[in-house]
Amino acid sequence: MQVEFRNEERLAIIQPPPTLNAAVIDQIREDWFFWLQNTKAVRNVILDMRQVAFMDSSGLGLLVAFLRRVVTRGGDLKIVGLQPGVRVVFEITRAYKIFEIFDTVDEAAQSIS
Amino acid sequence: MKAVIHCGGRPALATMLGEDAWPLLPVGNRPLLEYWFELCAGLGIQEVRLVLGNGAEFIEAYAGNGERWGLRLSYSFLKDEYHPDCFLQRDPEQWRDGLLYVRRPSFPRRLDDRQAWKDFATPAHAASDANGLICRFRAGPVSAADAGRAAADDRPFEELGLSIVPLDDVATYYDLNMKLVAGEITRYIQPGYLARDGSCIGYNVVLPPSAQLLPPLLIGNDSRIGPLAAVGPCVVLGSHVVADRQCTLDHCVVLDGTYIGAGVEVRGKIAAGARLLDPQTGAQVDIVDPWLMARLGRGAQVSDLGRALAEWPLAVLLVLVQALPFLLLYPLLRACGGHFHHRPVHGRRGRRFDFPEWQPPAAAGGGMNFLFLLLGLDCLPRFLMAAIGRVWLCGHSPLSAPGENKLLTELVHYHPGALSEADVRSATPQSGLREIEARYYARIHSIAGDMGLLLRFFGRRMIGAVTSAEDLHG
Numbered sequence: 001m002q003v004e005f006r007n008e009e010r011l012a013i014i015q016p017p018p019t020l021n022a023a024v025i026d027q028i029r030e031d032w033f034f035w036l037q038n039t040k041a042v043r044n045v046i047l048d049m050r051q052v053a054f055m056d057s058s059g060l061g062l063l064v065a066f067l068r069r070v071v072t073r074g075g076d077l078k079i080v081g082l083q084p085g086v087r088v089v090f091e092i093t094r095a096y097k098i099f100e101i102f103d104t105v106d107e108a109a110q111s112i113s
Numbered sequence: 114m115k116a117v118i119h120c121g122g123r124p125a126l127a128t129m130l131g132e133d134a135w136p137l138l139p140v141g142n143r144p145l146l147e148y149w150f151e152l153c154a155g156l157g158i159q160e161v162r163l164v165l166g167n168g169a170e171f172i173e174a175y176a177g178n179g180e181r182w183g184l185r186l187s188y189s190f191l192k193d194e195y196h197p198d199c200f201l202q203r204d205p206e207q208w209r210d211g212l213l214y215v216r217r218p219s220f221p222r223r224l225d226d227r228q229a230w231k232d233f234a235t236p237a238h239a240a241s242d243a244n245g246l247i248c249r250f251r252a253g254p255v256s257a258a259d260a261g262r263a264a265a266d267d268r269p270f271e272e273l274g275l276s277i278v279p280l281d282d283v284a285t286y287y288d289l290n291m292k293l294v295a296g297e298i299t300r301y302i303q304p305g306y307l308a309r310d311g312s313c314i315g316y317n318v319v320l321p322p323s324a325q326l327l328p329p330l331l332i333g334n335d336s337r338i339g340p341l342a343a344v345g346p347c348v349v350l351g352s353h354v355v356a357d358r359q360c361t362l363d364h365c366v367v368l369d370g371t372y373i374g375a376g377v378e379v380r381g382k383i384a385a386g387a388r389l390l391d392p393q394t395g396a397q398v399d400i401v402d403p404w405l406m407a408r409l410g411r412g413a414q415v416s417d418l419g420r421a422l423a424e425w426p427l428a429v430l431l432v433l434v435q436a437l438p439f440l441l442l443y444p445l446l447r448a449c450g451g452h453f454h455h456r457p458v459h460g461r462r463g464r465r466f467d468f469p470e471w472q473p474p475a476a477a478g479g480g481m482n483f484l485f486l487l488l489g490l491d492c493l494p495r496f497l498m499a500a501i502g503r504v505w506l507c508g509h510s511p512l513s514a515p516g517e518n519k520l521l522t523e524l525v526h527y528h529p530g531a532l533s534e535a536d537v538r539s540a541t542p543q544s545g546l547r548e549i550e551a552r553y554y555a556r557i558h559s560i561a562g563d564m565g566l567l568l569r570f571f572g573r574r575m576i577g578a579v580t581s582a583e584d585l586h587g
Contacts, residue, residue, distance in 0.1 A: 093378075093405065
């Protein structure tokens with residue numbers, strides 16, 4: 001799990017693995033939720049999806065569950081750099097209405113601050 | 114005057130849009146081929162020959178004998194590796210009274226509402242692009258040399274009030290559909306379709322009251338829209354489309370046999386089965402979750418159900434009848450060296466298994482082997498395979514795995530059978546005969562044909578036995 005911190009560790013930028021599908025999603029869910037539970041300082045999270053080339057509905061399910069966890073503790077989740085194939089999944093499932101999607105990490109960070 | 118439409122090959126557009134042959138791609142809410150048939154009828158051409166290749170059986174099933182359009186359809190087959198013009202050059206005499214020749218995916222776009230061209234004065238028309246001739250119409254003789262190319266005296270199609278639109282990419286295809294849904298469809302509309310308020314809806318379309326239809330839109334036949342779905346504006350749905358509940362379709366083209374899942378939203382795209390294409394960029398994405406988007410299976414055909422009902426009990430009966438003599442003779446033949454060789458093959462539903470083939474004993478046991486073959490006991494393990502559902506009773510000679518994988522992918526229907534034409538053939542097969550039989554059976558098969566094959570099999574065994582016995586006495 002690749003995480004970068006900003007704003008005195010109140011903002012975390014996570015880089016998910018290149019594939020988010022049913023085969024790997026359980027492990028990722030476990031890692032992310034464990035990490036979230038053990039990093040009390042982090043309020044907001046940016047998912048830098050530039051490396052994610054493939055995502056199916058199970059990956060989307062993970063993002064929705066992760067969003068709920070982050071929002072429950074008073075933070076927000078932003079998504080950055082969707083590849084065309086992944087963007088289509090967001091479009092047809094209307095997930096773009098739930099998530100705020102940005103082109104760059106800086107734009108997303110600016111929207112939080 | 115005659116028309117020739119080359120329906121084979123796998124043009125780039127058809128490859129991008131899935132598995133359908135290009136003449137069956139929906140334009141508006143009807144297959145592209147239908148527009149050409151209507152044009153032929155309008156031009157007074159009655160004899161239309163379809164040169165088939167990929168997807169031949171679906172085109173045949175759709176077009177039939179052409180009676181619906183007042184045409185006389187005939188079919189020819191041309192292998193994909195041959196150039197379409199080969200067909201015309203074979204017998205140029207046929208085209209001495211004129212020819213309408215459609216070589217590539219293209220659409221005869223009407224520039225106005227003119228419906229009949231019987232009084233056309235110009236003798237020849239051709240439309241070309243950088244890649245050569247797309248479509249040609251010539252009222253005079255066509256020589257072998259210039260069958261596939263535009264001649265100097267060809268005239269543009271615009272004089273007939275037509276513009277031939279080559280369909281080479283998804284952007285052109287999408288634009289054409291959007292033009293039709295925006296109002297041009299009325300130039301082609303047929304009785305039975307409703308064109309009021311810009312909505313044209315085909316036959317047998319299920320629309321619940323809660324579904325929201327926003328014209329203009331075109332919906333083909335046999336489609337189903339789910340409750341609370343919002344369809345339109347500027348939507349073209351092909352035939353056999355299922356748009357599930359609460360989905361939203363907007364400025365999109367949905368190809369035949371596509372399932373759009375519950376709550377899914379498609380805007381400004383082409384949905385072809387599980388594939389989503391962006392007409393602007395040409396990008397395509399395959400959706401892996403079948404509950405979001407999927408290609409509806411062609412499903413088991415009625416003939417397959419009939420085949421299962423007719424042939425499975427017969428397979429079980431044959432196993433029961435042959436079991437006792439098999440148990441008596443096989444151990445003896447086995448002791449003499451007879452055995453079953455197992456060939457890995459492709460079975461039903463893509464499963465692989467070992468297909469048993471009888472290897473007679475080398476020298477001893479000739480009489481027993483003779484009786485074994487006479488009773489068809491060498492086929493008992495195959496009948497057993499049919500009884501447990503690994504193969505049909507009659508069908509294709511099972512294709513070897515992996516040796517015949519390429520042929521398998523080329524057959525749209527594959528019905529591996531315990532018995533096949535190979536079992537009733539007397540001579541050693543010529544090169545390529547096996548492939549020809551496989552392709553033939555993929556297109557033309559019936560329960561009656563299968564029963565005939567079964568009778569011929571046992572008949573041949575009997576005749577073979579009598580002949581062998583006469584040889585022995587002689």
